[in-house]
Amino acid sequence: MDFAIKMTDVRKDYGTFSLKDFSLEIPRGYVTGLIGSNGAGKSTMMKCITGAVIMDSGNVEMGNGMILKDFGVVFDECPFPQYIDCLHLSTIFGKMFDGWDQRRYLELLSKYGIDQRKKVKDLSRGMSMKLQIAVAFSHPTRFLMLDEPTAGMDPASRDEFLDDLREYMQDEDHTILISSHITTDLEKVADYIVFINGGEMMVQDEKDRFTETYGIVRHAGECPLDRELILSVRHHAHGSDYLVGDKAGVREAYPELVVDDACLEDIMVMIARGSEA
Amino acid sequence: MNALLWKDLYSTRGTLAIMLVIAILFSWCLGNGGPMSFFIGSAMASTVVGTCMNLDEKAGWHRFAISSGIRRRDILNSKCIMAVLAPSIGIIAGFIALGLGALDGPLVIDVLGCACVIVFGLCFGIFTSMAMIYCCYRLSSNYAGLFAAIIIGASVGLLVGLNEALGQVIADGAWVFVAISAILLALAVAFYLLAYRVLLRKDF
Amino acid sequence: MELIISNSSSRPIYEQITEQIKGHILSGRLKAGDPLPSMRALAQDLKISVITTKRAYNDLEAEGFITTVTGKGCYVSATEPSLLRENNLKIAEEHILKAVELAKQSEISLEELQEIVKILYEGE
Numbered sequence: 165m166d167f168a169i170k171m172t173d174v175r176k177d178y179g180t181f182s183l184k185d186f187s188l189e190i191p192r193g194y195v196t197g198l199i200g201s202n203g204a205g206k207s208t209m210m211k212c213i214t215g216a217v218i219m220d221s222g223n224v225e226m227g228n229g230m231i232l233k234d235f236g237v238v239f240d241e242c243p244f245p246q247y248i249d250c251l252h253l254s255t256i257f258g259k260m261f262d263g264w265d266q267r268r269y270l271e272l273l274s275k276y277g278i279d280q281r282k283k284v285k286d287l288s289r290g291m292s293m294k295l296q297i298a299v300a301f302s303h304p305t306r307f308l309m310l311d312e313p314t315a316g317m318d319p320a321s322r323d324e325f326l327d328d329l330r331e332y333m334q335d336e337d338h339t340i341l342i343s344s345h346i347t348t349d350l351e352k353v354a355d356y357i358v359f360i361n362g363g364e365m366m367v368q369d370e371k372d373r374f375t376e377t378y379g380i381v382r383h384a385g386e387c388p389l390d391r392e393l394i395l396s397v398r399h400h401a402h403g404s405d406y407l408v409g410d411k412a413g414v415r416e417a418y419p420e421l422v423v424d425d426a427c428l429e430d431i432m433v434m435i436a437r438g439s440e441a
Numbered sequence: 442m443n444a445l446l447w448k449d450l451y452s453t454r455g456t457l458a459i460m461l462v463i464a465i466l467f468s469w470c471l472g473n474g475g476p477m478s479f480f481i482g483s484a485m486a487s488t489v490v491g492t493c494m495n496l497d498e499k500a501g502w503h504r505f506a507i508s509s510g511i512r513r514r515d516i517l518n519s520k521c522i523m524a525v526l527a528p529s530i531g532i533i534a535g536f537i538a539l540g541l542g543a544l545d546g547p548l549v550i551d552v553l554g555c556a557c558v559i560v561f562g563l564c565f566g567i568f569t570s571m572a573m574i575y576c577c578y579r580l581s582s583n584y585a586g587l588f589a590a591i592i593i594g595a596s597v598g599l600l601v602g603l604n605e606a607l608g609q610v611i612a613d614g615a616w617v618f619v620a621i622s623a624i625l626l627a628l629a630v631a632f633y634l635l636a637y638r639v640l641l642r643k644d645f
Numbered sequence: 646m647e648l649i650i651s652n653s654s655s656r657p658i659y660e661q662i663t664e665q666i667k668g669h670i671l672s673g674r675l676k677a678g679d680p681l682p683s684m685r686a687l688a689q690d691l692k693i694s695v696i697t698t699k700r701a702y703n704d705l706e707a708e709g710f711i712t713t714v715t716g717k718g719c720y721v722s723a724t725e726p727s728l729l730r731e732n733n734l735k736i737a738e739e740h741i742l743k744a745v746e747l748a749k750q751s752e753i754s755l756e757e758l759q760e761i762v763k764i765l766y767e768g769e
Contacts, residue, residue, distance in 0.1 A: 194695065214508035217644045232510035243505035245452045245496060252451065259444035260509065284500075309508070330689040355694045370696055376657050 167227045168192040168307055168339035174212050174222030183208055183363045185222075192227060193336040195329065197354030197371065198343035199428060201436045205363040206343040207240070207311055213341075214309065228337075230307060233262070236300030240312040242292035246285035250278055250295060254302075261303035272298035276321075289316030297325065301332070308332065310342040314349055322346070326353045347428035351375065357428065359435050366435055367395075371428075378426045379411025380434070381418075388421060389414070396438035407434040445511070445519035449493045450526075456492050457527070460485045461534050467597075468538035479559045482534030483566035484596035486527040490570040491585035493523055494577035504645040513640050520574050521633060528566025532559055557618040564622035564629070565596075571632035578639045646675060646682075650691055658693055662701035670710055670721055671732065677723040681711060684719075708732075 167189045174186040183205050190196050198206050211217035213224055214232060244253055250273060258264045273280055276294040278287070287295060293313055300308060308329075314322045326349060332338055344350055350357060350371070357374055359366040381389060384403035393414060396407040407426065408414050415423050426434075450457075464482035497503060506516060569592045577585050648665050650658055669675040681687075684702055688695040702719055705711045712722045748758050 211504060211508070211645070214504075216504040216507045218642055232508065235508060235510065237505060237508040239501065239505065241501055243501040243503075245448055245502065246500050247452055247496070248448075255451075256444050256448045259447060260511070326692075330692070333695070334685050334689060336685065352692055355696050371694055372658065372697055 166192050167225075168230065169213055169341070170223075170225040170227065171209070171213065172223045172225070174209075174224065175220045176208055176212060176217060177220055178208075181205070181208075181363060183212065186212075186363070186365055188358060188365055188368065190339065190341055191356065192339050193333075194355040195333060195340040195342065195353055196356045196358060197350035198341065198358050198360060199345075199347060199350065199432045200343075200360035201432070202345075204360045204436070206360055208363075209360065210309055210311055210341070210343065234304075234306040236303070236305035236308045238293065238296040238300055238308075238310045238313045240315065242284060242287070242296060244284045244295070244299075247283055249281050249283050251280040253284065253299075257299055257303065263304045265302050269298060269302035272301060290318065290321060293317060294321065294325075297328070301328065306337055306339065308338070308340045308342075310340065310344075312344055313342065314344060314346055322349060329353055347432060351428055359432060361435050374428060374431060375426075377410055377412065378431055379408050379414065380424045380426045380430060381406040381408055381414060382422045382424060388418065396434045396440065398434060398438040405434065405438070407431065407438065443519055443522075445506070445516060446522055449519065449523050452496055453489050453492050456489050457486070457530060460489060461530060461537075464531060464534035465538045465541065468535065469541050479532055479535030479555070479562040480565065481562075481596060482531030482538070483528040483562035484531070484569065484592055486529075486531030486534070487524070487566045487570040487573065488589035488593065489527045490520065490523050491573045491577070491582070491589045493520065494574065495582040495585050498577070498582040501645070507645065514637070517574075517633075517637055517640050521571070524567055524570035524574060524629075527570060528563050531566055532563060535559070535562065557616070561618040561622045561625075564625040568625040568629045568632075571629040571636070575632040575636040575639065578636050578643060648691060650693065659697045659701040659704065662687075662691075662698065663704050666701070666705060667708075667710060667732065675721050677721050679721045681719040681721065 169188075169190040171186055171188045174183060176183040181203060186205075186209060188209075198209075200206050208217060212219050212222075214235065214237070215224075245256075248256075254264070254266055254269050257269075258266060270280070273295075276291075276298060278291055278295055278298070284292065284295070293316060297313060314325060317325065329340060329342075330353065333340065342350070342354070354371045356368065357371045358368040378395075382403060382405055387394075387397075387404070387406070389406060389408070393408050393410070394406045395409055398405045408423070411423050411425070414421065424430075461482070464485050468481055503516065507513065573585060573588055573592075576588055646666070646669060648662060650661055652658075654661060656664075666675070666681075675681075681702075682690065684698040685695055688698045691698070702711065702713070706713060706719075709722055711719050713719050744758065747753075748755075
C-alpha cells in the first residue's frame with residue numbers, strides 16, 4: 165500500500181518537550197486519525213510534516229509526487245488576517261492557490277452559515293474552524309491535514325463536517341490526517357488510528373481493530389493475566405483496569421474475568437494515564 | 442499582485458491612511474513645508490511594516506502559509522517590498538505637505554536639497570523597516586511597537602531639535618545626506634540577510 | 646439494496662455486510678449482473694471505514710458471490726445452483742453442530758438425535 169506521508173526517525177527537541185525518533189506512515193487514500201492528550205506531540209508532528217517547524221533530525225517523505233501545494237490545512241486557531249472580512253479574504257487565496265474555486269467558497273460560506281461581511285476576528289471558534297474548512301475545500305488538494313477541526317462545533321455541524329470529509333474521500337487519491345480529542349468523531353470517520361503519547365508513536369492500527377478487538381479487563385486483587393497480554397494498566401482504589409489487545413481470546417481463556425469493550429476514548433486514556441504491566 | 446503583498450497592503454490600508462494624514466499634518470504644523478516633511482513621512486510609514494509583522498504573528502499566519510507551500514524566502518521578500526513601499530508612501534506624504542505649504546505662500550524650494558532629503562528619508566525608512574523585520578523575526582513582534590516608538594521619537598526629536606542645524610547642513614553640502622543614505626541602504630541589506638538566516642530556521 | 650449495520654452486535658461489521666448481501670443474492674432480491682455500490686460509496690452511505698467495505702467485498706468475491714470488473718465496479722455473479730447449495734449446507738451444518746453439542750451435554754444419544762432428524766425431515 166503506498167503512503168501519502170512517511171516520517172522516519174523525526175526528532176524535535178523543545179526543551180520541555182520532544183518528539184523522539186518518530187516514525188510513521190500515513191497510507192494514501194485513507195483517513196488516519198491522530199489521538200493523544202494535549203502536549204502529546206500531535207501539532208508538533210503535523211508541523212514537522214509541513215515544515216512549519218524545523219526538525220532537528222529525521223526525514224519526511226511525500227509519496228506519489230505530492231507537494232506542499234497539494235495540502236489543505238486546518239489549524240486549531242484560525243491563522244487568517246484578523247481584520248479582513250470573509251469575502252475579501254478570498255482575494256488572498258485566489259492569488260495563493262492554483263485553481264481556487266470562488267463559487268465553491270461562497271457556496272460553502274453560505275452552507276456553513278458564515279456571513280461574508282464578518283471580519284475574521286469576529287467569528288466564534290466553531291465558525292472560524294468552518295471558515296478554514298471552507299478554504300481547504302475550495303482549492304484542489306490531495307492531502308487534508310486537520311488539527312482539532314471540530315473543537316467548538318455543535319454536534320449538528322460536526323455531523324455535517326464528517327459527511328463532507330466522507331465526500332472528499334470518494335476520490336481514492338485523497339488522504340486525510342485528522343487529530344482530535346473528540347474520539348467519537350474519529351470512530352465515525354477514520355480508517356486508521358495512531359495513538360501518540362509523550363512525543364512517541366505508541367501504536368497504529370486499523371480503527372476497527374481497535375474497537376473490535378481491544379478490551380479492558382477489570383479485576384481487583386493480583387493481576388490475573390499473562391503479562392504479555394497486557395498493554396497498559398491503571399490502578400484504582402477498588403481494583404485495576406488492564407488494557408488487552410485481544411478481548412475475544414482473553415474472554416475464552418479466562419471466562420471468569422470481566423472483559424469490557426473498549427472505545428477509542430478508553431484506549432486513549434489507558435495509554436495516556438496507565439503504565440506498562 | 443502577489444498574494445502576500447496584497448494581504449499586507451489591504452490589512453494595513455487603514456494604518457497607512459492614518460499615518461499619511463498624521464505625517465502631512467505634522468509637517469504642515471511644523472511650518473516646514475519643505476524638505477523635512479519627506480523625512481517624517483518616511484519614518485512614520487515604516488511603522489506600518491511593524492504592524493504587518495504584528496498582525497501575522499498574532500494570527501499565526503506563517504504556519505498556514507508555509508504549510509500551504511509558500512516558501513519562507515517568498516514571505517521575507519514580500520515583507521521587503523512593503524519595507525520599500527511604505528516609506529515611498531511617506532514620501533508622497535511629504536509632497537502633499539509641500540503642496541499644502543504652497544497654499545500659505547509661494548514656496549522657496551531648494552530642489553537639490555529636497556532631492557537629497559527625499560533620498561535620505563526613503564533610505565531611512567527602508568533601513569528602519571528592515572531592522573523592524575529582523576527584530577520581529579529574531580525576537581517577537583511584541584517589540585515592534587516599542588521599536589516603532591523609538592524610531593518615531595528619534596525622528597521627531599532629530600527633526601525638531603536639529604531643524605536649524607539640518608537646514609544649514611543642506612545648504613552646505615547636501616551630499617552628506619546622500620552618503621548617509623548609502624550607509625543606511627547597506628545596513629538595510631545587512632538586516633535583510635540576517636532576517637533571511639533567522640527566518641529559515643524559525644519554528645512557527 | 647437495504648443494509649442495516651449494528652454497532653452493538655458482537656459480529657464484526659464486515660461480517661454483517663457479507664451476511665446481508667449474501668442474503669439478498671440468495672433470496673433473489675439481488676440478481677446476477679446487478680451492480681453493487683463501490684466500496685467507497687458504500688462506506689460513505691453506511692458511515693463506516695472503507696477498509697471494512699473492502700474486506701466485505703473481498704470476502705464476497707472470494708466466495709464467488711460477486712465479481713469485480715476493473716474500471717467499472719462490482720457486480721453480482723451469476724448464481725450457480727451449486728454455490729447456493731454449498732452455502733446453505735454450511736449454514737445447516739452450523740445449526741446441527743449446535744444441536745449435537747447440546748445433545749452431548751445432556752447425554753442424548755446419537756440414535757435419539759438421528760431419530761429426531763428423520764421425523765422432522767419426513768414430517769414436513
